[in-house]
Amino acid sequence: MTEPFSLPVRVYIEDTDAGGIVYYVNYLKYMERARTEFVRALGYDKPAMPQQGLLLVVHSAEIHYRRSALLDDALRVTAAIGKLGRAAVTFEQNIFRGNEIICQGVVKVACVADDTRKPCALPESIYSALKAAIQP
Numbered sequence: 001m002t003e004p005f006s007l008p009v010r011v012y013i014e015d016t017d018a019g020g021i022v023y024y025v026n027y028l029k030y031m032e033r034a035r036t037e038f039v040r041a042l043g044y045d046k047p048a049m050p051q052q053g054l055l056l057v058v059h060s061a062e063i064h065y066r067r068s069a070l071l072d073d074a075l076r077v078t079a080a081i082g083k084l085g086r087a088a089v090t091f092e093q094n095i096f097r098g099n100e101i102i103c104q105g106v107v108k109v110a111c112v113a114d115d116t117r118k119p120c121a122l123p124e125s126i127y128s129a130l131k132a133a134i135q136p
Helices: 025-041 124-132
Strands: 005-010 054-065 074-084 088-097 100-113
Touching (some): 005 025, 025 054, 025 074, 025 100, 074 124
Antiparallel strands (some): 005 074, 074 088
């Protein structure tokens, strides 16, 4: 990929507070949708890989809010791989309104065993697909 994965998102009234400003946690939801669709575009459903007994779970998130998104804004949410390990992947994400970044995030997602919830290696096929999607 030459550009980060991008997902269009429209702000609906359900996303906002009484003042028409997007409630802070919804930015995390927008980022989750972008990561999910990014992995889906690579050919994998998320968040579970039940056939292999594995789950992909958020380990940590660091979010920087720069500007407020408002009711009916057309946003663009990006997802790119910042770091790839054997058992985790760190996504660098931005939310844009037009060309302005209004929110930035770094989200680490870990692979865990469904039964024990302990970290385990990503399946080789997924690891390879994620590695191939890393921006140069």
